Amino acid sequence: MELAVFYVAAVVAVATGVLAVAHRNPVVNVMSLVVTFFCVAVCYALLAAPFLAAAQILVYAGAILVLFLFVVMLLNAPLPTTDQPRKAQRIVGAAAVALVGLGGAALALLVAPAPRAPVAEGTAAAIGRLLVGPHLFAFELVSVLLLAALVGAMVLVKRKA
Amino acid sequence: MSVPTTHIVTLAALLFAVGAGGVLLRRSGISVLLGIELMLNAVNLTLVAFARQHGHLDGQVFVFFIMAVAAAEVAVGLALLVAIFRHQQSIDVDRLNILRW
Numbered sequence: 514m515e516l517a518v519f520y521v522a523a524v525v526a527v528a529t530g531v532l533a534v535a536h537r538n539p540v541v542n543v544m545s546l547v548v549t550f551f552c553v554a555v556c557y558a559l560l561a562a563p564f565l566a567a568a569q570i571l572v573y574a575g576a577i578l579v580l581f582l583f584v585v586m587l588l589n590a591p592l593p594t595t596d597q598p599r600k601a602q603r604i605v606g607a608a609a610v611a612l613v614g615l616g617g618a619a620l621a622l623l624v625a626p627a628p629r630a631p632v633a634e635g636t637a638a639a640i641g642r643l644l645v646g647p648h649l650f651a652f653e654l655v656s657v658l659l660l661a662a663l664v665g666a667m668v669l670v671k672r673k674a
Numbered sequence: 675m676s677v678p679t680t681h682i683v684t685l686a687a688l689l690f691a692v693g694a695g696g697v698l699l700r701r702s703g704i705s706v707l708l709g710i711e712l713m714l715n716a717v718n719l720t721l722v723a724f725a726r727q728h729g730h731l732d733g734q735v736f737v738f739f740i741m742a743v744a745a746a747e748v749a750v751g752l753a754l755l756v757a758i759f760r761h762q763q764s765i766d767v768d769r770l771n772i773l774r775w
Binding site: 515516519523526527530531533534535539542543546549550553556557559560561562564565568569572573576577580581584585587588602603605606607609610611613614616617618620621622629630631632633635639640643644648651655658659661662663665666667669670 | 676677679680681682683684685686687688689690691692693694695696698699700702704705707708709711712715718719722723725726727728729730731732734735737738739741742743744745746747748749750752753754755756757759765
């Protein structure tokens with residue numbers, strides 16, 4: 514049952530991922546990436562990570578892609594008529610993509626994994642205990658990073674008075 | 675039966691390749707940022723898979739931090755795109771060549 518759900522999620526994720534980078538319309542790109550991120554959240558739920566599944570939907574599908582959609586509509590940029598990669602770019606890009614995809618998939622399937630340890634369920638309580646315990650400094654640092662990004666983004670888009 | 679780790683990592687490799695294709699082959703700045711998001715998600719997927727494999731939650735904590743950094747990256751990246759669009763009425767990354775020698 515879990516396997517069947519995973520395979521459906523995986524196929525949908527790859528298909529919508531291709532649509533997200535290949536379609537010409539930016540709104541279609543963003544909306545199909547929403548579906549991809551939902552499928553990744555399903556994978557998290559299957560991998561004993563319920564907290565991350567919720568965070569994935571809240572942060573990625575809820576916040577980041579809404580920001581993308583907002584910018585797509587704000588810019589209202591005309592669809593580039595010349596959105597064709599150059600010849601050299603196409604060859605190098607396709608070769609790199611094939612190398613990464615096939616090489617990564619082959620490595621993943623060929624290398625025998627370490628024996629499976631007992632599963633640690635990533636509930637909000639367990640993750641939270643780790644965040645305010647051993648990772649407290651990084652956790653506080655992230656809040657500073659987010660504040661800096663917030664101020665930086667506002668300064669970048671501010672019109673000159 | 676639970677999902678084998680190898681299958682998850684294979685899916686992550688495919689998603690990463692698709693994202694890399696978006697970064698390398700598209701010329702719209704928004705598509706490049708979307709490709710980066712897809713690659714970050716692929717890496718997160720491997721981290722969660724290996725966290726389960728080793729019965730450790732540290733990998734999931736790393737994913738939490740990567741999500742936070744990705745949110746910051748997207749905010750600044752999109753702000754840069756808006757500023758660039760105001761500057762030259764285009765988000766074609768091939769036209770961003772004013773720093774060339």
